[in-house]
Structure formats: C-alpha cells, structure tokens
Amino acid sequence: MSIRVVVADDQELARSGIAMILDAQPDITVVAEAEDGAAAIEAVRRHEPDIALVDVRMPNVDGIEATKIICATTATKALVLTTFDNDDYVYGALHAGASGFLLKDTRRDDLVHAVRVVCAGESLLAPTVTRRLIDDVVRRNARPPVSPRGLEALTGREREILALLGRGMSNAEIAAELVVSEHTVKSHVSNVLAKLGLRDRIQAVICAYESGLVQPGS
Template sequence: MPSISRSVEVLVVDDQILIRAGLVALLRAAPGISVVGEAADGSEAVAVAAATRPQVVLMDIRMPGIGGIAATREIIAAAGDDPPRVLVLTTFDIDEYVYEALRAGASGFLLKDTPPQRLLAAVTTAAGGDMLFTPSVVHRLIEAFAGRAASRPDGLPALNVLTGREREVLRLVGMGLANSDIADRLVIAESTVKTHLNRVMAKLDLTSRAQAVVLAYESGLVQPGAGVPALSGQPGRER
C-alpha cells in the first residue's frame, strides 16, 4: 500500500480572536495542514502544546500575561528532543521582540500582513526544518540588537567545546550561507556540513538554525557588517 503523508499539525496562538479565527480558518482549508489547537495567551499555549504536540506553532509575540517569547522558551524546553517549529507573528520585521524570540528558539518569523499563500508555504517550510527569512533580513535584525549581548546576565555557551571545523561551520552559518555554499567554500561534502552543524547544535544546546545565527553574532564569531570570506584554497574534499 502507498504511504500516506502526515498532515502538518499546527497550534495557533494569538490574543486577538478575529486574527486567531482567520488563521485557523485559513489553515484548516489548506490541504496537508491540520489545526490541532488554538490558544489566546502564552500560558494557554504552553498547556495546549504539551497536550497536542504540534509540529508548528504560530505564535503571537505581544500578549497579556505570559507573552510569546516566554511561551516559546517553555514550549521548546518541555518538548525535549523533538521540539515544534515556532514561527512568531509580528508587525515589524526589525523588532527586538523578534530578536528575543529567535534567541528563545523560534525558527523564524512572519509579518502579520503576510499573504495567505506565503503563510501556508512558510508553515510547510518550517515543518521541514528550514529557515524562513532571507539572510539580508535576519542579518539586519541581528546586527540591530546583537551588540546588547555583553550585558546579558545569562551569559553565552562556551565555544571552546567545538572543534575548529565546527567553529568554522557555525561562523559561515552565522554569515547566512546555506549548507551547499558552506560545502563549496570548505571543500567538503554537504552531508559533512550537516553532520558538523548537528554536532554544533547538540554541543551548544541549540534548537534551531536561527539560534545558531544569533549565537554566532553574540559570541563575536561573526562581527556585524562582516562580509562572506573568500575561498582560501582547495584541499582534498572531506567525506
């Protein structure tokens, strides 16, 4: 018998009932997507996420009580090794709330005026594990706020747990390169890039590629305004 693909299961979180109802109706009408729950605030979102285990959470940032950033952090922490992909909903793309949500583990963000088809595509993209914004957007966002990292009381993971190659992969991820571009630049196989990045994520307790980009800036591994480095040689391809 042919295998039946699983629908992308989505939790919708927004304190404005009309926006939430519109998102739920749009998602339910789309093939391949199912809405497993909805919530009006962060505390309800945490409870519903624990009960339904969605693949993707559409999360409003600014809500009364527990906001979207704290809820994102709690949902991801409670999910263990298989956290949902959280997409934050925002009015402005260059927004400190969005930056903090990415630090908390969100996989990407959507503007609230995103066209319906693009929103549906974003949900599917997130479920597949990919980032949802262009490097230019995330770099503008991170460069606007990463300089504040030095004053953070929680500190940053120590990069000395990484090998030299893992640090280089993290640096290039932070600069916005895709895995295929990193493979070409380091003259290694793309599968090897994925292996290095997975090890980086595990060692530094990161849950999304977006978090890796933020950390690369906050740790100083990537400097604001830095360009992509030129190819430095052609050693044998690593497998």
Template sequence: MIRILLADDQRLVRAGIRSILDDEDDLDVVAEAADGRAALAACRELRPDVVLMDIRMPGMDGLEAARLISEDEELSAVKVVMLTTFDLDDHVYGALRAGATGFLVKDTEPEELLHAVRVAARGDALISPSVTRRLITEFARRERNTREPDTRLDALTGREREVMRLVAAGCTNGEIAARLVLSPLTAKTHVSRIMAKLGARDRSQVVVMAYEYGMVVPGRPDD
C-alpha cells in the first residue's frame, strides 16, 4: 500500500485529487495539508511514501517544505512530487534542486497522476510528459555556466557516464538496457551506483546534475 499526503491550499483541488486516488486499491491518502508547514508536520508524524505538494501556498510554500523534507534524514524515504498550475513555473527547476522527485501540472490526466504516484514511490518519477525536458533544459542553461566543476563526477566510470546521459534523456531502465545492450538489472544497478556516487536522492537529481555540468547539451535532438 502506497501512503500519500496531499498538500494544497485549495480544498476543492485536494478533494478532486483524493477522489481519484481513493478509487485505487493500492493507494491510501493518509492526510491532507493546506500549507507547507502543516505538510512538513504531517510528514514527520505519519511518514507517507509520497507527498503531492502544491508549489504556491500561503505561509510556508511547497518549495520550502520540499527542501526541509529532503534535508531531514529521518524523512529520506519520503518522495515529493510538486503540483503546479503552470507547466513552465519558474519555481519548478528550484523544486527539483530542492529534492523533489518531480512535478506534475494540475490538469494532468487521472491515469498520468496515478502512474506518477506509483513510480514516485519507487523513486523513479521525473516530470509530467506534457512538460518533458524543456523546463530542465531552460533552467539548466541559465545556471550551468555558474557552477564549479563537481569532483563527484570523477568517480563515475565511462559506462556510468553513458548511463547518466541516457537518464538525463528521460530513458527508463529498460530503454537504457536496450540502448547499451545490457540486462535491465544491470542498467538498474548502474543507475543506483550513479545516485550513490553523486549523493542524489533520485533520478530527477541525476538529470539536473547532468544538465548543470554539461554532460547533456540543452536542445540537442539526440539528447
């Protein structure tokens, strides 16, 4: 059973999302919160598997709550998926860097929402298909030139760098395995080792690092 916390300042939005989730046998909404502070408190008390977190809330917003959750070692198993009204919200890239697993636009289809929750629980969520990589590409382009080289990248093997580029391109473990002629288990192992070496919580942070440090060139078709 995947335990979910809903955090949004609009009661009707929470009710709509809850009605979708409550119809699924493997999903359980354990609590709701109307702001980031309440969401953080609920996470510490209930330890949900996934938090669906609105970015813009009064008081403590979703970005600050996501950052505090990601920095709390006791909440390391909690995955945060940000909800945004706008698919090019300026805050979304910051949310990924703050430790969010990914994000969805609020008008996403119910099937996409359910899929996102399930893959987030596995740590594999990234971004809504309606947004794809254009947001990460844009904001990584702005920030990449200001970052100092990261020595953690030196620990990656040549194969791990190949895998990291494919993760940044949005490939699943199965697609990575097919591209590099590996077994799916070997591809998954490579991804896990990359995350461990980089200190990344999930695939989303691996993608952000790949763009920030120039391993993937924004806008190139084969990326």
C-alpha cells in the first residue's frame, strides 16, 4: 500500500523537486502540492494523506500554524522541512504536533527514509538538532507533561523502555539492548504512550527527561 503525501512549500522549484524525489519511490505517492499553509490544510482535508511534508516559512498561513491545524483536526502526520536550523522553529513544529523535523540540506535518501519512518508511527528529528532540542526543552518547560508520580502507571519494563527512549534509542537498538524482539519493543512503546497520554516518541523523550527518569547528558 502506497504512502500518500502532500508537499507544501512556497518555492515552486523546491516543492517540485521534493515531490519528484518522493514520487519516484515505489511505495510513495504525492497526491497534491500546496504553495502555502492554507492550501496545505485544504489539500490534507481533501486528499486525507498519510503524511504532510510542510515548509516552515510560507505566506498566508505559515508552516507551524498549518501543522498545528493539520495535526489537531486530521489523522495526517506532519513532517516539517526547512532551511532554518533554528530552535524556535523546532519547538514550534513539535508543540504544533509534528512527528518529524528535517533540514532542507538533508540527503534525498534520508528524506525518503523520514517519510517512511513517520508513516510507520515513529518520530524523527535531524541529528543536528536532537540533543540541543532535548536539553533546551528540559530547561525551558515549566510544566512537564508527566510528573514522576505519573510514571507509577508503568510496569518496570515499560519504565526501562521509556528510559531507553530518553537516550534516543530506536526500536532496533532497544531490542538489542534488552535482547527482545522489535515487535515486543513496539508493543511496549505503544503501552507507554497510551498510559502516559503522550502523542509520540518525541514527547516520550521529553517526558523521560522532565520526570527525572533520564538526566541530561546521560
């Protein structure tokens, strides 16, 4: 089954290039292109894609606001793509509900991989911003999404899984660490998110730090 994607970027050449890269993949179909945030929202509502690939700086409705509306009102996952390696854009995109954040200098193979990863239900950040994001979010946020007492809802194994998520480990890495199958890890991750009321792995990472389960720099 093909992954359906809407590509939103106000620069026609960039938008067309991204669409061409994705459409060339056997398992990805670009169902629409949008030149601004308002058009992106409309395209998502009309085509109901799996992924909306959204640029940050666009006219009329910017990419952050478009991402917020898309994530709040549809089942489409948002992957934010920008030329700007700027913390405020990262925070805005993630708080708006984005499942991933990539820079436009990302290699085409990494872009394709990101679309597949986000569609599969995982979250993804550009490696250059991941550590800074975690450290800064921990410092800035006054209200953690889950208190230490909230972790009591988790089993011992689920707390262990959350701690490994907080260290930025993938399902495959966690499976190798705990000597279990990836399917088992995926099930535990789903349970952790459900019990703590978290949207995705990125929120789980932040939760692991803010609850004190993982310390910055560990």
